[in-house]
Amino acid sequence: MPEGPEIRRAADRLAEAVVGQPIESAWFAFPTLKHHEAALVGARVRAIDPHGKALLTRFDNGWTLYSHNQLYGVWSVAKAGERPDSTRALRVAIETARSAILLYSASDIEMWRDDELGRHPFLAKLGPDVLDPSLDEAAVEQRLRGDRFSGRALSVLLLDQSFLAGMGNYLRSEVLFQARLLPSRRPRDLDDDERRRLAHALLDVPRRSYRTRGTRRYAASVNDTPAGFRFAVFDRAELPCDGCGGLVERREIGGRRLYLCPRCQR
Known part of the structure; x- marks a missing residue:
């Protein structure tokens, strides 16, 4: 979809x-x-x-x-x-x-x-649209702290359209990688720095994808497509992570595929 x-x-x-x-x-x-x-x-x-x-x-x-x-x-x-x-x-x-x-x-x-x-x-x-320019990081952090969402695993929460509308499967993997968080983490267990990173990634990744007019699949390095959006982890199972050189993993969570770097995401 x-x-x-x-x-x-x-x-x-x-x-x-x-x-x-x-x-x-x-x-x-x-x-x-x-x-x-x-x-x-x-x-x-x-x-x-x-x-x-x-x-x-x-x-x-x-x-x-x-x-x-x-x-x-x-x-x-x-x-x-x-x-x-x-x-x-x-x-x-x-x-x-x-x-x-x-x-x-x-x-x-x-x-x-x-x-x-x-x-x-x-x-x-629906929750607020993740691409709505009036939505800022402070508002996203507030939603992460709220009782309705704070106790849910990020793997599930990031696909819930009542949390942020417009999120989806490739965005979920890329957001968690940029925020350096494992999908099993919950908002209530994050420290302030982790929560800020997640709020930033939740807005930055989809907006960058929109601005650069679509996704570009794996290139040799991030520098090969400096002006475009490329997948850092999504659909890159068994390929090297640009951050640490370790292998990207694919996992099945709730019947949906999710990609991550177990070294970079904690």
């Missing part, structure tokens, strides 16, 4: 294609959404915002399209009137005079009034 940086980059591409332009046609595959098609003609998309792994396409008529790609959904951009050849099932098409944004394969799609969106059952459970 795409993680926060990938979802936000997708939102950027969609927004660049259609924000501010009058909608000339709207189409929904699901019968329960069909009555929204006519109402969207003439409206404009005012923003496309991610929250965690959901996308919110906000229209200027008081409605918002909620979508979650889950495992198989894909948003695409096309020229107006064009539909790329695909074996995927088209679910949503929003078209302006210039461009179309198309959602394929997803099933979690709803229209909500803006003033009711805060009651959405999925969005209401």
Whole structure:
């Protein structure tokens, strides 16, 4: 499943294609959404915002399209009137005079009034978005100290979207490596320096991944991709750690793979 940086980059591409332009046609595959098609003609998309792994396409008529790609959904951009050849099932098409944004394969799609969106059952459970620029390290440290989260192993906590939305499996491994912490540690057992390192990594790693426009897999050394994001440990089992030269390990925790350096992480 795409993680926060990938979802936000997708939102950027969609927004660049259609924000501010009058909608000339709207189409929904699901019968329960069909009555929204006519109402969207003439409206404009005012923003496309991610929250965690959901996308919110906000229209200027008081409605918002909620979508979650889950495992198989894909948003695409096309020229107006064009539909790329695909074996995927088209679910949503929003078209302006210039461009179309198309959602394929997803099933979690709803229209909500803006003033009711805060009651959405999925969005209401999410923590702050890890890529929200207003979220700072002090706020993350406070969440780590709170009773709700402080007693949970980091391996589990870092995938809990109610803690920080947008985190995922590769981010979890990379955050723990940068913070030099083992996945079995709990926030309540960390000292102040460890907690500060973790709060910093929880914001720095996903934001660096987003800024550098995606992940780059293993290179000979970190200096080979100085401007890009590369995996330090994720998907690098049995390869040497850049920090200490020891071998990176792969572990299965809760049915999900996690990578770490047992020498660097304590």
